[in-house]
Amino acid sequence: MGRVLVVDDEPMICRLLKREFEKLGHNVDEAGDLTQAKELAAQIPFEVIYLDVQLPDGNGIMEIPAFLNSLGSPEVIIMTGFGDPDGAELAVKNGVWDYIEKPPNLERLKLALSRALEYRKQKSQAKQPVVLHRGGIIGNSPATRELLDQVALAANTDGSVLITGETGTGKELTAQAIHKNSRRKDNPFVVVDCASLPETLSEGILFGHEKGAFTGADRQRPGLVKQAHTGTLFLDEIGELPPSLQKNLLRVLEERRFRPLGGDSEVQSNFRLVAATNRDLDAMCDQDLFRPDLLYRLKALSITIKPLRKRRQDIKPITLHHGQRLCDQYGLPTKGYSADFFEAMEAYDWPGNIRELVNTLEWTMARAQNEPLLFSMHLPVAVRAQLARQAFSRKKDAAQAPVGAFTPPSLKNVDLDQFPDLKQFRQAVMDQGELFYLNELLEKTGSDLNQCLRISGVARSQFYNKLKRHGLSLKSN
Numbered sequence: 001m002g003r004v005l006v007v008d009d010e011p012m013i014c015r016l017l018k019r020e021f022e023k024l025g026h027n028v029d030e031a032g033d034l035t036q037a038k039e040l041a042a043q044i045p046f047e048v049i050y051l052d053v054q055l056p057d058g059n060g061i062m063e064i065p066a067f068l069n070s071l072g073s074p075e076v077i078i079m080t081g082f083g084d085p086d087g088a089e090l091a092v093k094n095g096v097w098d099y100i101e102k103p104p105n106l107e108r109l110k111l112a113l114s115r116a117l118e119y120r121k122q123k124s125q126a127k128q129p130v131v132l133h134r135g136g137i138i139g140n141s142p143a144t145r146e147l148l149d150q151v152a153l154a155a156n157t158d159g160s161v162l163i164t165g166e167t168g169t170g171k172e173l174t175a176q177a178i179h180k181n182s183r184r185k186d187n188p189f190v191v192v193d194c195a196s197l198p199e200t201l202s203e204g205i206l207f208g209h210e211k212g213a214f215t216g217a218d219r220q221r222p223g224l225v226k227q228a229h230t231g232t233l234f235l236d237e238i239g240e241l242p243p244s245l246q247k248n249l250l251r252v253l254e255e256r257r258f259r260p261l262g263g264d265s266e267v268q269s270n271f272r273l274v275a276a277t278n279r280d281l282d283a284m285c286d287q288d289l290f291r292p293d294l295l296y297r298l299k300a301l302s303i304t305i306k307p308l309r310k311r312r313q314d315i316k317p318i319t320l321h322h323g324q325r326l327c328d329q330y331g332l333p334t335k336g337y338s339a340d341f342f343e344a345m346e347a348y349d350w351p352g353n354i355r356e357l358v359n360t361l362e363w364t365m366a367r368a369q370n371e372p373l374l375f376s377m378h379l380p381v382a383v384r385a386q387l388a389r390q391a392f393s394r395k396k397d398a399a400q401a402p403v404g405a406f407t408p409p410s411l412k413n414v415d416l417d418q419f420p421d422l423k424q425f426r427q428a429v430m431d432q433g434e435l436f437y438l439n440e441l442l443e444k445t446g447s448d449l450n451q452c453l454r455i456s457g458v459a460r461s462q463f464y465n466k467l468k469r470h471g472l473s474l475k476s477n
C-alpha cells in the first residue's frame with residue numbers, strides 16, 4: 001500500500017485517479033494547484049506524486065526538485081496534455097520517475113505506480129542495515145539524507161564513483177565516508193590532487209618508477225596507485241588530469257595493471273576508484289578536453305552534492321559542529337549564538353560553500369575572542385556587505401519598509417549561562433540599528449551624499465567610516 005498525491009487542476013482527473021488507486025489499496029490525497037500540493041507534501045510523506053504540468057499557479061516541471069526533496073522524498077510522475085519532448089527531457093533530467101501524456105491511459109498510470117513503488121521497495125532494501133558512519137558529514141536536510149543514502153549505496157559496491165559539486169561542498173569528505181563504510185575501510189585511502197600534479201613527474205608519481213628511470217630517480221618508488229592496493233584511490237580534481245594520463249588511467253582501470261617508469265614487468269593494484277570534480281566533465285568531453293571512455297568508466301555511480309545555499313537547513317547544525325570543534329581546538333569556552341547570527345548565516349549564499357563557512361567561523365571566533373555570544377556584527381565585513389547588498393535588491397522589489405520593521409537581535413533562545421551583559425547587547429543592537437538606518441538612508445536618497453549628511457547630521461569623514469564599518473558604499477549613479 002502506497003501513499004500517493006495527485007496534483008491536477010481538473011477535478012475529474014483527480015477523482016478518477018483517487019478512485020482507481022484506492023481500489024488498489026493505496027492512500028490517495030488530491031491537490032488542485034502547486035501551493036496546496038506543496039503544503040500537503042510538507043506534512044505527509046508521499047511515496048509517489050502524480051504531477052500535472054500546467055497548473056493555475058505555475059509550471060509543475062519547475063517544481064519537481066521541491067517535490068523530490070519534500071518529506072517522503074517521493075517519486076514524481078509527470079502528466080501533461082501537451083506533447084512536448086523538450087518538457088519530457090527536462091522532466092527526466094530533473095529526476096522524475098516517469099512522464100505520461102494526457103488523456104492518461106489508466107493501465108499505464110497504474111503500471112507506472114506499481115513500478116515506482118517496487119523501485120522504492122528495492123531502494124530501501126538496498127540501504128545498509130548497519131549504522132552508517134557519517135564520517136563528519138553533518139546535516140539533516142533532505143539533500144544530505146539523500147547524500148548519505150548514496151554513500152551507503154556506494155560503500156556497498158566496489159565500482160568507480162564520480163562525485164561532483166561546487167568547490168567546498170564536501171566532495172573529499174564524501175569520498176572518505178564511502179571508504180570508511182566500505183569493506184576496504186581498514187586499508188589505505190590514498191588522495192591524489194590531480195590539479196597539483198607536476199606534468200612532467202605525474203606519471204612517476206602515480207605509477208611509480210624504478211631506480212635510475214630518469215635523472216633524479218635515486219631510488220625505486222611504488223607510486224600512489226600501487227599504494228592504494230586493497231584500499232581506495234581518491235582522485236581529486238580529476239578534470240585537471242592531463243590527456244596523456246587520462247589514457248593511462250583508462251588502461252589501469254580496465255586491467256588493474258600498469259608498468260612503472262623504467263620497469264620491465266607490470267605490477268597489479270587492486271584499488272577502488274573514487275574521483276571528484278567541480279567541473280562539468282560532459283561539457284569537457286564535448287570540447288575534447290576529457291576522454292568520454294574514461295568518463296564512462298568513472299561514473300559507474302555518480303553522486304552530485306548540492307551547494308549549501310540549496311540546503312540552508314544544514315547551515316545551523318554545521319555551524320554548531322564546527323563552532324564547538326574550533327572552541328575545543330583553541331581552548332575557548334563554548335560560544336553561544338544569538339538568533340540574529342544564525343539569521344545572517346542562513347541568509348548568506350556561501351559561494352565557497354562549507355569550506356567558506358568553516359573559515360568564516362574561525363575568523364569570527366578570533367574576532368569575538370572571549371565574548372560568550374556571537375552576533376551577526378562579529379561576521380566578516382565581506383559577508384555582511386553581501387547580506388546588505390542582498391537586502392538592497394530584495395527591498396527594491398518590496399514595498400517601502402516602515403521604520404518599525406527593524407527588529408533587534410533576539411535573546412529568546414539564548415540560555416541564561418550564555419546571556420550577554422547589557423553593554424554587549426546594547427552594542428549589538430546599536431550596530432544593527434545603525435546598519436539598518438544607513439541601508440534605508442542610502443536607498444531612499446539614491447546614495448546622494450549631501451542629502452545623507454544633511455539628514456543624518458553626521459560629519460563626512462565619520463559617515464564614510466560608518467559605511468566602511470558596515471561594508472556599505474555609496475552606489476555610483
Ligand SMILES: Nc1ncnc2c1ncn2[C@@H]1O[C@H](COP(=O)(O)OP(=O)(O)OP(=O)(O)O)[C@@H](O)[C@H]1O
Nearest residue numbers: 136137138166167168169170171172173318354355
Ligand atoms: N556536510 C558537512 N558537514 C560538516 N563539514 C563539512 C561538510 N561538508 C564539508 N565539510 C567541511 O568543509 C570543508 C571542505 O570540505 P571538502 O574538502 O570535502 O570539500 P571539497 O568539495 O572536496 O572541496 P574542493 O572542491 O575545494 O576540493 C572541510 O573542512 C570539511 O570538513
